Amino acid sequence: MLKLVAVSTLALSLIAMSAPQSKASAATTHQVQSGDTFWLIGKKHGVSVKSLMSTNKKSTPLLLVGEKLVIPQTITAAEKDLLARLVHAEAKGESYAGKVAVASVVLNRVDSELFPNDIKSVIHQKDQGYYAFSPVQDGAINEPADAKSKEAVQEALAFRGMGNHSLYFYNPKTAKSTWITSREVTVRIGNHVFAK
Template identity: 45%
Template sequence: MKNNYMKKLVVACVATFALIGLQINPAEAITQSPVVKGDSPWELGQQYGLDTDKIEQVNNQPNDWVYIEEMLQNPDQPKVKAIKSSKPAIETPEKKQEEPAVSISNEEKDLFARLVEAEAKGESYEGKVAVATVVLNRVDSPHFPNTVTAVIKQVVGNSYAFSPVQNGEIKKPASDESKRAVEEALTRNDRLNDCIYFYNPEIATDDWIRTREVVKTIGDHVFAK
């Protein structure tokens, strides 16, 4: 009699533990798996054999949807904390400010801008940059002086190479646009195909200058090599 009682007790315990295992395993699987949008608490309850109301209460969902990046909490287990990404944020490299290819003093830069103002007054900003580029191309050329100041003040024959130096127009202050044109030309983004001459064909009296190879026309000026 006593042996039969013990056997029944063991069988009952085994059945109880097996039932508990069946209830825990699905819950653990749910707890460890991320849930994507579209799985409602009712569908999850049907799939894993859990109570729908308890799923909604634990996950704090006011509606029937469980959203992405949220972990379904097992009603019988502590809540799982969200895992934050450990990947470092991608930093966008700062764009470096373009440095001048040619470095000149502020005094020389002012002289340069005054020449551009006198030679290209009334011309477009592009035209002013082109005039400044011609001066820099002359600095690079073996046929001209090797500094900005020397190029601007060069004497050819009995007069200066640039008429504003000859007639005194270069003494007038430069506009902000001419100053910016000089700054841009100093970066040497466009060397204007190495042009070393420019002139206004409407008023030019030198026939020799008209024999030079024309590269570009900007406004009233022709730029040549």
Template identity: 55%
Template sequence: MIKKFVAASSLAVSVLAFGAQADAKESNHVVKEGDTLYKLGMQYGVSVQDLQTANNKNSDMLIPGEELTIPASITAEEKDLLARLVQAEAVGEPYAGKVAVATVVLNRVESNLFPNTIHGVIYDGTQFEPVLNGEINKPAGAEAKKAVSEALAFHGQGNNSLFFYNPKKAQNDFLENKQVTVEIGDHVFLK
């Protein structure tokens, strides 16, 4: 579902409802003036590509009054868990770095190298410091929630990052042989 990473994702879009889709069920949406696939992706937590596929669209054109199928997304609980991880892992990092952290988790869910759920990826051994030190249990802020929605909306459009770390705080011999996809703030992202 979520495969790729967008490095610079600082588009100026107002924060849309984070929990717009409380469960992971398919739904419908009637297009209103000003709707875009990106805005709908942010609102419902689904990728633009998945919206296009579910509605047999080859372009981004929407017509007011048109009824769109909104494919299933992750649950509100998964969004909250992911946002709490983003909050703890990327505190003090630029917004694009927060989106990138969320994208790494989503990419791992799709990778055969990691568990196939958000919960499984986040709680997979000692992968994430906030799980070990309890920071994962603190609530996420609005920017972390928005970063999760943006990572979901942009799935399929990026660099396939599976790892990240802050070389100023940690050295990791395992990551030395991985390909750097992008550097954002203090984090290096790799695949």
């Protein structure tokens, strides 16, 4: 009888170890340190402040040192890399704010019902034989992203869902489309005009 109990216990242990982990137990957590804010935590983990607060049922920005926060799922490493490479190619020579704004346009498109609902599809979207983003067309997207472009993606992810919801950007000196220049301008940063 003792042998049967031991075998049963071992079998249950092996089943439990091989069973897929639930999302809750596999979730990343962050223990709040002195000086932490939702913004800094969101930027560090590449997750929106709104999502971070919602996941942790927070209605105010108050954080307590030692408190454990659940970090919600965010985009994959491959999506971050693709987005950073697009930012690098599209905003080369632009300010850091311009890089964040370019990344935000892609994220706003993902969140909009007017565009595909994932980063790869938004970046590789074609219309009338042309890609939405010229670096995809000319291959510049294949260049590795620099550190500032990667950091800009993290910041855009933390900022996701806030701001002016720009869906487009263009350089007025090189834009050939009259349609794009007819869009409502939301902000101008460096050589780019952002619009919705």
